Amino acid sequence: MSIVINQVSKSFGPVRALNRVSVTLEEGKIYGLLGRNGAGKSTLLNVLTDRIFPEEGSVTVDGEPVRDNDRALSKMYLMSEKNCYPESMRVKEAFRWTKEFYPDFDQEFAWNLAAAFELNTNAKVNKLSTGYSSIFKLTVALSVNTPYVLLDEPVLGLDANHRDLFYRTLLSRYTQRPFTVVISTHLIEEVASLIEDVVVIHKGEVLRQGSCQDLLSQGYTVTGPKGLVEEYLKGKNVLGVDALGGLESAYVLGEPDRSSLPQGLELSGLDLQKLFILMTGK
Amino acid sequence: MELDFNSEKTIFQQIADWLEDSILSGAFPEESQIPSTTEFSVLYKINPATALKGINLLVDEGVVYKKRGVGMFVAAGAVEKLRAKRKESFYDHFVASMVAEAKRLGMNREEVTALIHRGFAQEQKEETL
Numbered sequence: 001m002s003i004v005i006n007q008v009s010k011s012f013g014p015v016r017a018l019n020r021v022s023v024t025l026e027e028g029k030i031y032g033l034l035g036r037n038g039a040g041k042s043t044l045l046n047v048l049t050d051r052i053f054p055e056e057g058s059v060t061v062d063g064e065p066v067r068d069n070d071r072a073l074s075k076m077y078l079m080s081e082k083n084c085y086p087e088s089m090r091v092k093e094a095f096r097w098t099k100e101f102y103p104d105f106d107q108e109f110a111w112n113l114a115a116a117f118e119l120n121t122n123a124k125v126n127k128l129s130t131g132y133s134s135i136f137k138l139t140v141a142l143s144v145n146t147p148y149v150l151l152d153e154p155v156l157g158l159d160a161n162h163r164d165l166f167y168r169t170l171l172s173r174y175t176q177r178p179f180t181v182v183i184s185t186h187l188i189e190e191v192a193s194l195i196e197d198v199v200v201i202h203k204g205e206v207l208r209q210g211s212c213q214d215l216l217s218q219g220y221t222v223t224g225p226k227g228l229v230e231e232y233l234k235g236k237n238v239l240g241v242d243a244l245g246g247l248e249s250a251y252v253l254g255e256p257d258r259s260s261l262p263q264g265l266e267l268s269g270l271d272l273q274k275l276f277i278l279m280t281g282k
Numbered sequence: 283m284e285l286d287f288n289s290e291k292t293i294f295q296q297i298a299d300w301l302e303d304s305i306l307s308g309a310f311p312e313e314s315q316i317p318s319t320t321e322f323s324v325l326y327k328i329n330p331a332t333a334l335k336g337i338n339l340l341v342d343e344g345v346v347y348k349k350r351g352v353g354m355f356v357a358a359g360a361v362e363k364l365r366a367k368r369k370e371s372f373y374d375h376f377v378a379s380m381v382a383e384a385k386r387l388g389m390n391r392e393e394v395t396a397l398i399h400r401g402f403a404q405e406q407k408e409e410t411l
Contacts, residue, residue: 168324172323175320175323192287
Protein backbone atom coordinates (compact mmCIF):
# COMPACT_ATOMS: atom_id res chain seq x y z
CA MET A 1 0.00 0.00 0.00
CA SER A 2 1.58 3.26 -1.09
CA ILE A 3 1.37 6.34 -3.25
CA VAL A 4 3.82 6.11 -6.11
CA ILE A 5 4.74 9.24 -8.03
CA ASN A 6 6.67 8.28 -11.11
CA GLN A 7 8.65 10.76 -13.24
CA VAL A 8 6.10 13.54 -12.93
CA SER A 9 6.69 16.83 -14.73
CA LYS A 10 4.52 19.92 -14.72
CA SER A 11 5.08 23.37 -16.22
CA PHE A 12 3.22 26.62 -15.78
CA GLY A 13 4.04 28.59 -18.92
CA PRO A 14 7.81 28.86 -19.04
CA VAL A 15 8.21 27.74 -15.42
CA ARG A 16 9.11 24.11 -14.85
CA ALA A 17 7.35 23.56 -11.51
CA LEU A 18 8.11 19.84 -11.29
CA ASN A 19 10.84 18.11 -13.22
CA ARG A 20 10.78 14.29 -13.38
CA VAL A 21 9.76 13.90 -9.77
CA SER A 22 9.61 10.38 -8.38
CA VAL A 23 8.54 9.82 -4.79
CA THR A 24 7.07 6.85 -2.96
CA LEU A 25 4.92 7.44 0.11
CA GLU A 26 4.56 4.30 2.16
CA GLU A 27 1.72 3.17 4.35
CA GLY A 28 1.62 4.42 7.94
CA LYS A 29 4.57 6.81 7.91
CA ILE A 30 4.86 10.49 8.75
CA TYR A 31 6.65 12.37 6.00
CA GLY A 32 8.07 15.85 5.91
CA LEU A 33 7.82 17.40 2.46
CA LEU A 34 10.38 20.16 2.73
CA GLY A 35 11.21 22.87 0.26
CA ARG A 36 11.67 26.60 0.00
CA ASN A 37 8.93 28.89 -1.23
CA GLY A 38 8.14 28.01 -4.84
CA ALA A 39 10.05 24.72 -4.72
CA GLY A 40 7.03 22.81 -6.03
CA LYS A 41 5.58 21.36 -2.80
CA SER A 42 2.00 22.48 -3.39
CA THR A 43 2.14 21.61 -7.08
CA LEU A 44 3.23 18.10 -6.14
CA LEU A 45 0.37 17.69 -3.65
CA ASN A 46 -2.12 19.00 -6.20
CA VAL A 47 -0.85 16.58 -8.84
CA LEU A 48 -1.09 13.76 -6.30
CA THR A 49 -4.74 14.45 -5.66
CA ASP A 50 -5.65 14.97 -9.32
CA ARG A 51 -6.40 18.68 -8.86
CA ILE A 52 -3.93 19.54 -11.58
CA PHE A 53 -2.67 17.27 -14.31
CA PRO A 54 0.98 16.57 -15.03
CA GLU A 55 2.34 16.71 -18.57
CA GLU A 56 4.37 13.60 -18.00
CA GLY A 57 4.53 10.80 -15.51
CA SER A 58 1.97 9.01 -13.38
CA VAL A 59 0.58 8.83 -9.89
CA THR A 60 -0.86 5.65 -8.44
CA VAL A 61 -2.52 5.02 -5.09
CA ASP A 62 -2.34 1.43 -3.87
CA GLY A 63 -1.62 0.42 -7.45
CA GLU A 64 -4.45 2.36 -9.11
CA PRO A 65 -3.95 5.50 -11.22
CA VAL A 66 -5.51 8.58 -9.59
CA ARG A 67 -6.64 10.21 -12.82
CA ASP A 68 -10.46 10.56 -12.60
CA ASN A 69 -10.52 7.67 -10.18
CA ASP A 70 -12.92 8.30 -7.29
CA ARG A 71 -11.90 5.21 -5.41
CA ALA A 72 -8.22 6.16 -5.43
CA LEU A 73 -9.03 9.79 -4.62
CA SER A 74 -11.27 8.87 -1.67
CA LYS A 75 -8.22 7.36 0.05
CA MET A 76 -6.51 10.76 0.21
CA TYR A 77 -7.40 13.96 1.96
CA LEU A 78 -5.55 17.13 1.02
CA MET A 79 -5.66 20.08 3.35
CA SER A 80 -4.43 23.13 1.50
CA GLU A 81 -4.80 26.87 1.38
CA LYS A 82 -7.66 26.50 -1.09
CA ASN A 83 -11.10 26.31 0.37
CA CYS A 84 -13.13 23.59 -1.30
CA TYR A 85 -16.44 24.31 0.43
CA PRO A 86 -19.22 26.54 -0.96
CA GLU A 87 -18.91 30.21 -0.03
CA SER A 88 -21.69 30.51 2.51
CA MET A 89 -21.42 27.11 4.15
CA ARG A 90 -21.11 27.07 7.93
CA VAL A 91 -18.52 24.97 9.76
CA LYS A 92 -21.11 22.57 11.17
CA GLU A 93 -22.68 22.07 7.72
CA ALA A 94 -19.21 21.49 6.28
CA PHE A 95 -18.72 18.70 8.83
CA ARG A 96 -21.96 17.05 7.68
CA TRP A 97 -21.01 17.40 4.01
CA THR A 98 -17.57 15.96 4.53
CA LYS A 99 -19.24 12.80 5.81
CA GLU A 100 -20.96 12.45 2.42
CA PHE A 101 -17.66 12.37 0.58
CA TYR A 102 -15.58 10.60 3.21
CA PRO A 103 -17.75 7.93 4.86
CA ASP A 104 -15.18 7.30 7.60
CA PHE A 105 -15.21 10.94 8.71
CA ASP A 106 -15.63 10.91 12.50
CA GLN A 107 -18.11 13.72 13.21
CA GLU A 108 -18.01 13.27 16.95
CA PHE A 109 -14.24 13.61 16.97
CA ALA A 110 -14.45 16.68 14.73
CA TRP A 111 -16.92 18.35 17.10
CA ASN A 112 -14.74 17.62 20.11
CA LEU A 113 -11.62 18.88 18.37
CA ALA A 114 -13.44 22.01 17.22
CA ALA A 115 -14.38 22.62 20.85
CA ALA A 116 -10.79 22.11 21.98
CA PHE A 117 -9.65 24.67 19.40
CA GLU A 118 -12.58 26.96 20.31
CA LEU A 119 -13.64 26.98 16.69
CA ASN A 120 -17.02 28.61 16.20
CA THR A 121 -19.02 25.96 14.36
CA ASN A 122 -21.72 28.47 13.42
CA ALA A 123 -19.26 30.66 11.55
CA LYS A 124 -19.22 30.67 7.78
CA VAL A 125 -16.24 28.84 6.40
CA ASN A 126 -15.14 31.71 4.17
CA LYS A 127 -15.44 34.26 6.98
CA LEU A 128 -12.92 32.59 9.27
CA SER A 129 -9.62 34.33 10.09
CA THR A 130 -6.42 32.87 8.61
CA GLY A 131 -5.69 30.98 11.82
CA TYR A 132 -9.22 29.62 12.23
CA SER A 133 -9.43 28.77 8.57
CA SER A 134 -6.37 26.53 9.12
CA ILE A 135 -7.94 25.15 12.29
CA PHE A 136 -11.17 24.31 10.50
CA LYS A 137 -9.29 22.46 7.76
CA LEU A 138 -7.04 20.68 10.28
CA THR A 139 -10.07 19.57 12.26
CA VAL A 140 -11.47 17.96 9.13
CA ALA A 141 -8.08 16.46 8.19
CA LEU A 142 -7.64 14.87 11.62
CA SER A 143 -11.18 13.45 11.63
CA VAL A 144 -11.43 12.22 8.08
CA ASN A 145 -9.80 8.78 8.63
CA THR A 146 -8.44 8.32 5.13
CA PRO A 147 -5.30 6.19 4.72
CA TYR A 148 -3.42 9.20 3.32
CA VAL A 149 -3.63 12.69 4.79
CA LEU A 150 -1.73 15.43 3.03
CA LEU A 151 -1.21 18.68 4.90
CA ASP A 152 0.00 21.72 2.98
CA GLU A 153 1.37 24.29 5.45
CA PRO A 154 -0.92 23.02 8.23
CA VAL A 155 -0.03 25.56 10.91
CA LEU A 156 -0.43 28.70 8.82
CA GLY A 157 -1.58 31.48 11.15
CA LEU A 158 -1.80 29.26 14.25
CA ASP A 159 -0.52 30.54 17.60
CA ALA A 160 1.88 28.48 19.72
CA ASN A 161 -0.89 26.87 21.81
CA HIS A 162 -2.87 25.82 18.78
CA ARG A 163 0.21 24.47 17.02
CA ASP A 164 0.97 22.43 20.12
CA LEU A 165 -2.59 21.07 20.24
CA PHE A 166 -2.43 20.21 16.55
CA TYR A 167 0.88 18.30 16.77
CA ARG A 168 -0.25 16.38 19.85
CA THR A 169 -3.62 15.50 18.35
CA LEU A 170 -1.96 14.38 15.14
CA LEU A 171 0.39 12.06 17.04
CA SER A 172 -2.34 10.69 19.25
CA ARG A 173 -4.53 9.90 16.21
CA TYR A 174 -1.53 8.45 14.43
CA THR A 175 -0.55 6.13 17.29
CA GLN A 176 -4.14 4.89 17.66
CA ARG A 177 -4.40 3.99 14.00
CA PRO A 178 -1.34 4.68 11.86
CA PHE A 179 -1.99 6.42 8.55
CA THR A 180 0.27 8.11 6.07
CA VAL A 181 0.80 11.77 6.84
CA VAL A 182 2.60 14.19 4.57
CA ILE A 183 3.41 17.52 6.19
CA SER A 184 4.51 20.09 3.68
CA THR A 185 6.08 22.98 5.49
CA HIS A 186 8.91 25.44 5.67
CA LEU A 187 8.79 25.42 9.50
CA ILE A 188 11.32 22.63 9.68
CA GLU A 189 12.36 22.93 13.30
CA GLU A 190 8.81 22.29 14.46
CA VAL A 191 8.34 19.06 12.55
CA ALA A 192 11.90 17.70 12.70
CA SER A 193 11.24 15.31 15.59
CA LEU A 194 7.79 14.35 14.33
CA ILE A 195 8.64 13.05 10.91
CA GLU A 196 10.12 9.69 10.13
CA ASP A 197 11.08 10.31 6.49
CA VAL A 198 11.90 13.44 4.54
CA VAL A 199 11.42 14.42 0.94
CA VAL A 200 13.41 17.54 0.10
CA ILE A 201 12.43 19.28 -3.10
CA HIS A 202 14.27 22.18 -4.61
CA LYS A 203 13.45 24.03 -7.83
CA GLY A 204 11.01 21.32 -8.89
CA GLU A 205 13.37 18.42 -8.33
CA VAL A 206 13.75 15.90 -5.53
CA LEU A 207 17.07 16.57 -3.79
CA ARG A 208 16.77 13.89 -1.15
CA GLN A 209 14.35 11.34 0.16
CA GLY A 210 14.72 8.84 2.94
CA SER A 211 14.83 8.39 6.67
CA CYS A 212 15.33 11.56 8.67
CA GLN A 213 17.66 9.73 11.02
CA ASP A 214 19.84 8.49 8.14
CA LEU A 215 20.03 11.95 6.63
CA LEU A 216 21.13 13.53 9.91
CA SER A 217 23.65 10.79 10.64
CA GLN A 218 25.49 11.55 7.43
CA GLY A 219 27.20 14.52 9.00
CA TYR A 220 28.12 16.34 12.17
CA THR A 221 28.97 19.73 13.58
CA VAL A 222 32.35 20.64 14.97
CA THR A 223 32.74 23.76 17.11
CA GLY A 224 35.79 25.48 18.57
CA PRO A 225 38.36 28.25 18.15
CA LYS A 226 38.64 29.37 14.53
CA GLY A 227 42.22 28.25 13.90
CA LEU A 228 41.65 24.81 15.37
CA VAL A 229 38.46 24.26 13.41
CA GLU A 230 40.14 25.29 10.15
CA GLU A 231 43.03 22.95 10.79
CA TYR A 232 40.59 20.13 11.56
CA LEU A 233 38.58 20.71 8.38
CA LYS A 234 41.51 20.07 6.03
CA GLY A 235 40.67 17.28 3.63
CA LYS A 236 37.09 17.01 4.89
CA ASN A 237 33.82 17.50 3.04
CA VAL A 238 32.58 20.78 4.52
CA LEU A 239 28.97 21.83 3.98
CA GLY A 240 29.26 25.24 5.57
CA VAL A 241 30.72 27.31 8.35
CA ASP A 242 29.21 29.76 10.85
CA ALA A 243 31.49 32.13 12.72
CA LEU A 244 30.85 34.02 15.93
CA GLY A 245 33.83 36.15 16.82
CA GLY A 246 36.78 33.81 17.18
CA LEU A 247 34.51 30.79 17.47
CA GLU A 248 33.55 28.68 14.50
CA SER A 249 30.97 25.97 13.87
CA ALA A 250 31.49 23.84 10.79
CA TYR A 251 29.02 21.38 9.29
CA VAL A 252 30.82 18.38 7.89
CA LEU A 253 29.75 15.35 5.87
CA GLY A 254 31.03 11.98 7.01
CA GLU A 255 31.85 10.26 10.30
CA PRO A 256 33.77 12.23 12.90
CA ASP A 257 37.01 10.64 14.07
CA ARG A 258 36.58 10.88 17.81
CA SER A 259 39.96 9.41 18.70
CA SER A 260 41.92 12.11 16.86
CA LEU A 261 39.76 15.07 17.87
CA PRO A 262 42.07 17.87 19.01
CA GLN A 263 41.50 19.30 22.47
CA GLY A 264 39.28 22.37 22.41
CA LEU A 265 36.98 21.09 19.67
CA GLU A 266 33.49 19.85 20.37
CA LEU A 267 31.33 17.54 18.31
CA SER A 268 27.58 17.69 18.02
CA GLY A 269 24.90 16.48 15.65
CA LEU A 270 23.43 18.13 12.59
CA ASP A 271 19.99 19.56 12.82
CA LEU A 272 17.49 19.18 10.03
CA GLN A 273 16.86 22.88 9.54
CA LYS A 274 20.57 23.68 9.26
CA LEU A 275 21.11 20.84 6.84
CA PHE A 276 18.12 21.95 4.78
CA ILE A 277 19.43 25.51 4.56
CA LEU A 278 22.85 24.26 3.47
CA MET A 279 21.31 21.92 0.87
CA THR A 280 18.96 24.45 -0.67
CA GLY A 281 20.99 27.61 -0.25
CA LYS A 282 21.94 28.17 -3.87
CA MET B 283 12.84 14.84 31.22
CA GLU B 284 14.00 17.44 28.74
CA LEU B 285 14.87 16.17 25.30
CA ASP B 286 17.78 17.97 23.69
CA PHE B 287 17.14 18.04 19.96
CA ASN B 288 20.55 19.55 19.23
CA SER B 289 22.49 17.00 21.22
CA GLU B 290 24.87 14.63 19.53
CA LYS B 291 22.98 11.91 21.38
CA THR B 292 19.99 10.69 19.39
CA ILE B 293 16.48 11.23 20.76
CA PHE B 294 15.86 7.51 21.15
CA GLN B 295 19.10 7.14 23.13
CA GLN B 296 18.01 10.03 25.39
CA ILE B 297 14.70 8.25 26.04
CA ALA B 298 16.49 4.98 26.83
CA ASP B 299 18.89 6.79 29.20
CA TRP B 300 16.03 8.55 30.95
CA LEU B 301 14.18 5.26 31.41
CA GLU B 302 17.33 3.65 32.80
CA ASP B 303 17.83 6.51 35.24
CA SER B 304 14.20 6.26 36.33
CA ILE B 305 14.44 2.50 36.87
CA LEU B 306 17.68 2.91 38.85
CA SER B 307 16.16 5.65 41.01
CA GLY B 308 13.10 3.52 41.73
CA ALA B 309 10.67 5.83 39.93
CA PHE B 310 9.64 2.77 37.91
CA PRO B 311 10.02 -0.21 40.27
CA GLU B 312 10.46 -3.73 38.95
CA GLU B 313 7.24 -5.22 37.56
CA SER B 314 5.68 -1.75 37.23
CA GLN B 315 4.45 -0.35 33.93
CA ILE B 316 6.49 2.25 32.06
CA PRO B 317 4.95 4.96 29.82
CA SER B 318 3.77 3.78 26.41
CA THR B 319 5.21 4.90 23.06
CA THR B 320 2.02 6.90 22.60
CA GLU B 321 2.57 8.77 25.85
CA PHE B 322 6.17 9.55 24.96
CA SER B 323 5.19 10.51 21.44
CA VAL B 324 2.35 12.87 22.36
CA LEU B 325 4.10 14.42 25.36
CA TYR B 326 7.36 15.18 23.56
CA LYS B 327 5.89 15.59 20.08
CA ILE B 328 8.17 12.95 18.65
CA ASN B 329 7.53 10.24 16.11
CA PRO B 330 6.29 7.09 17.87
CA ALA B 331 8.89 5.05 15.98
CA THR B 332 11.58 7.07 17.77
CA ALA B 333 10.02 6.41 21.17
CA LEU B 334 9.66 2.72 20.34
CA LYS B 335 13.31 2.53 19.30
CA GLY B 336 14.33 3.97 22.67
CA ILE B 337 12.17 1.54 24.65
CA ASN B 338 13.37 -1.37 22.50
CA LEU B 339 16.97 -0.69 23.54
CA LEU B 340 15.88 -1.66 27.04
CA VAL B 341 13.89 -4.63 25.77
CA ASP B 342 17.03 -5.93 24.02
CA GLU B 343 18.91 -5.68 27.31
CA GLY B 344 16.21 -7.61 29.12
CA VAL B 345 15.47 -4.65 31.38
CA VAL B 346 11.96 -4.12 30.08
CA TYR B 347 9.49 -6.63 28.68
CA LYS B 348 6.25 -6.52 26.80
CA LYS B 349 2.96 -7.84 28.12
CA ARG B 350 0.83 -8.40 25.08
CA GLY B 351 -2.12 -6.06 24.92
CA VAL B 352 -1.19 -4.38 28.20
CA GLY B 353 2.07 -2.52 27.77
CA MET B 354 5.71 -2.47 28.73
CA PHE B 355 6.91 -3.48 32.20
CA VAL B 356 10.17 -3.31 34.14
CA ALA B 357 11.67 -6.80 34.34
CA ALA B 358 12.54 -8.49 37.62
CA GLY B 359 16.25 -8.04 38.24
CA ALA B 360 16.38 -4.93 36.04
CA VAL B 361 18.00 -2.75 38.69
CA GLU B 362 20.79 -5.26 39.27
CA LYS B 363 21.36 -5.57 35.53
CA LEU B 364 21.51 -1.80 35.02
CA ARG B 365 23.85 -1.33 37.97
CA ALA B 366 26.25 -3.89 36.57
CA LYS B 367 26.15 -2.25 33.15
CA ARG B 368 26.65 1.26 34.51
CA LYS B 369 29.48 0.15 36.79
CA GLU B 370 31.23 -1.27 33.77
CA SER B 371 31.05 2.01 31.91
CA PHE B 372 31.78 4.11 35.02
CA TYR B 373 35.50 4.21 34.30
CA ASP B 374 35.11 5.30 30.66
CA HIS B 375 32.31 7.76 31.31
CA PHE B 376 33.52 9.45 34.46
CA VAL B 377 36.98 8.48 35.64
CA ALA B 378 38.88 8.77 32.35
CA SER B 379 37.40 12.19 31.52
CA MET B 380 37.94 13.42 35.10
CA VAL B 381 41.60 12.48 35.02
CA ALA B 382 42.01 14.13 31.61
CA GLU B 383 40.40 17.36 32.87
CA ALA B 384 42.53 17.27 36.05
CA LYS B 385 45.63 17.03 33.89
CA ARG B 386 44.51 20.00 31.78
CA LEU B 387 44.08 22.01 35.00
CA GLY B 388 47.44 20.87 36.39
CA MET B 389 45.84 19.07 39.35
CA ASN B 390 47.67 16.15 40.89
CA ARG B 391 46.41 12.83 42.20
CA GLU B 392 46.18 14.06 45.81
CA GLU B 393 44.04 17.07 44.91
CA VAL B 394 41.63 14.93 42.90
CA THR B 395 41.42 12.30 45.63
CA ALA B 396 40.68 15.02 48.17
CA LEU B 397 37.83 16.27 46.00
CA ILE B 398 36.38 12.77 45.75
CA HIS B 399 36.47 12.52 49.56
CA ARG B 400 34.75 15.89 49.74
CA GLY B 401 32.06 14.71 47.34
CA PHE B 402 31.30 11.68 49.48
CA ALA B 403 31.25 13.76 52.67
CA GLN B 404 28.84 16.26 51.09
CA GLU B 405 26.56 13.44 49.94
CA GLN B 406 26.54 12.02 53.48
CA LYS B 407 25.70 15.40 54.97
CA GLU B 408 22.74 15.81 52.61
CA GLU B 409 21.47 12.35 53.47
CA THR B 410 21.45 13.05 57.19
CA LEU B 411 19.57 16.33 56.73
